[in-house]
Amino acid sequence: MTGPMTQESINQLIDSVAEELLMADPSNLQDLGKILDCFQKIQQEAHEEGLIRAADAAEAAGSLVRCMILDEVSDREETFDVISQTVSALQQMMRPGVDAENIFFPEKLPLSAAAKNKKDKQKFILPPHIDEEIYSDFLAERDGVLEQMESHLLVLEKVKDRETIADLRRIFHTLKGEAAIFELNDVANICHGTEDLIDSSGEELPIDKLLKIKDWLKDVFDALKNNHDMPQLHEQLFHETDAPQGETASAAQTVQHEEAPSQPVETAMSGDIDLLLDFVSEAQEHMDKIDNELLSLESNPEDDETLNAVFRVFHTLKGAAGFLALNDISRLAHITENLLDLARKGNVILSGEKIDVVFESLDLMKKLVANLRQAVSVGKTTYASESTLEATINRIEAITIGKTIEPAEKKTEHAVEEQREQPAEKAPDVKAKEQELQPQQKKAVVKIKESVKVDSETLDQLVDAIGELVIIESMIRQDQAVISAKSSRLNSNIRQMDKITRELQQLGMSLRMIPVKGTFQKMSRVVRDLAKKGDKKIEFTVKGEDTMLDKSVVDKIGDPLIHLVRNSVDHGIEKSTEERKNANKSETGNVILRAFHKGGNIYIEIEDDGRGLNKDAILHKAMEKGLVRDGQALSEREIFNLVFLPGFSTAKKVTDVSGRGVGMDVVRKTLEELRGNIEIVSEPGFGSTFSLRLPLTLAIIDGMLVGVGRERYIVPTLSIVESIRPSREDLNTIANRGEMIQIRDRLIPLFRLSNLFRIEGAKDDPTEGLIIVVEDSGNMTGILVDELLGQQSTVIKSLGDTLKGLPGISGGSIMSDGKVGLILDIAGIVKLATTENSMTFSKT
């Protein structure tokens, strides 16, 4: 028992704080700091001694001192008086023989707040930098999370399953991070403690306790949703883990903000071009530096020093930009800083999309600073913002709280030039600053909509059903009985039904559409990595990243894109800056990745300004590998296409970066599976462009219905170049290459569907039939059919496993008469025609 000793030391502390108070200047921070120190010690010792009232009073007095330090009190003198009176009361209380209960503390001492902080209710106030919508969204999702928590716990009560435990822990971990963002400190603390509890319990989880915690969390979130006071935190809830440390927030809330936030410098900076230029060059220098640090964070996301270095750059950028009234930069830096701060504190781990957005923010920041430099260098008073700013800020905000939002509202457009001049005061302006100080939520452009999670299978079924509806609708519309019906009401109803069906079809398609952004973002990292490894300077630009594509397409193009981007960086861009300089190019190589819409297709292009493809080398190699015969005359396009052949690789040696994973042949194969194709345009010395064409959706295909004998087939419209009826002199049979047809100055293989599918009764003479010229990856082939039957959109049906992989057929479809039509696999047919025609189908 240290009783008397400790009591004595408490008395001494109280005396010393009384002394300090006498000497102190209520506006002197040093004095206040010392006083706060004393109160904290008194609180601690009184608490240890079981003198709860004294401890509470010391805590409350301390919280007042904190408010004074933070300049959050309206009347310093008065607050100071309250503190002094408290100390007197404390002195009395500690006298021997005095009944502590008879001592009264000043009314204005936020005693109850101090006490409540520990265990009682408090009203939660949303931190000012958090968007209310994000907050309400966060709350809306809590029920699901808590339900999951509960169901995990119930499972664990019966079966000890490591995975479920890990998942449960993850739920608490995530919740902790999210709660920390909203400064729901009690929740964050409880979650933190629960994580520890789970860790220390091994497989024997205290289920009851965890359920109680879950119930408490439920109460908290229910209260927050209904804007009630926060529920009490039961102390027994959490004995062995750290009880949440009450913030002095509620004490702070009892006093008011007195001073408005300071305003930016009004005069000193105006028109100070030098200063702006300084800012630009320093900002660029710092940003270049953290590029590497971000990269190393990728592999080691919890390296404190690096995290802090990155944080510091954004933090400093924010501060300096604030002075210079560069609002865009300041805001972007601020929001990124928030995320980094959480990472620094260990609340989130910077991986996956979290590091992606930091990269993205850095990129955007670079653009903004570059725009600023440009503007300043020509003495302009405005500098260009970036159209992606709001979206990026919103995304970072969303990711900061642990969710991804798709900028669904963004209209996709092939933005040729994304920059847009936006008036932004360069000269600092009080008014501009005031606007900036307004809550930022008003500026939010991308709203987080209520959303329902649907598993993609259900979605597919829905899209499928819509497809069926489209077909049945067109069957009804084309039904003879309907066409001959005289009722004008029926006709107008049918028209209406047609319209609605079309809308439904559009909607169904759009459900599966997601932006390519996520995939594109990964590429930035690939480029960074490669550039660093290959010691190359590369500027990577991404355009049209909001372009929407069918989800399954987006999922599948990732690997091919990585390969192509690697290819551009590794082989496209010159090995050394000297090589570039000698070629009269900038030291920094450029790689551009863009996506855009054109004619019902989506194009993704990877362009570099490097060496370009070497035709001779490709040809030489292809011959070496026996892919081309000697003396075979090939067009430039055909030569480029050789690189897609299996077994072809232009790299002299397989490097770490390019030789891995998918090869060019796999790239093309993937694209063909997606019913797209790839083409290369390349100019030696000026660079290459790989252009990927992809269908908007995989569910529906625009097709041309053709008849061969009694069979009907669907040819995807996007592969069709033209259809012609050949004359006799256009037809040739060439030794070793089979039947060929002359179309203007080109000689292309002629392919008979009737041969492949062994169709009886098909027209044998090409001059009587029709030749559909199709193209795949730059190779053209003529397909001989009997007749064209019409054009229609059809819903693609899988043929099932047994019929999968039939040569020449990619799928089936229900046609408007209810019968099944087969969809031709053009890529497959072209391949058959160009490689096997000579052997199998030649009729020499």
Added chain:
Amino acid sequence: MADTSMRVLVVDDFSTMRRIIRNILKQLGFESIEEAEDGQIALEKLLNGEFKFVITDWNMPNMTGLDLLKSIRADDSLKDIPVLLVTAEAEKENVIQAAQAGVNDYIVKPFTAEVLKQKIDKIFG
């Protein structure tokens, strides 16, 4: 008003920030302004020169503003030099820590010359 001829040390790792603060100080009539880019360099300069006032950032590499402050207060020859902390509005905990470590005042960025003048007047008043 403080003596504008006194030597002032501005500590910040970001040179633009140093320059901004320097400009404001000049505007207020201060002539003898030196800069340091982190706490360590600042401490060396302080030990070698007759500085009367330190304006420092919080988060810096090598030595933070708080450590600089503590080192100043722990050194007999420096302990009486007034220190003004430059901070961002969200860093309340830092302010409390700084107050307990003996900072003279803090200022939230961005700030005006007027606000800085008030703070300096208060410190030297």
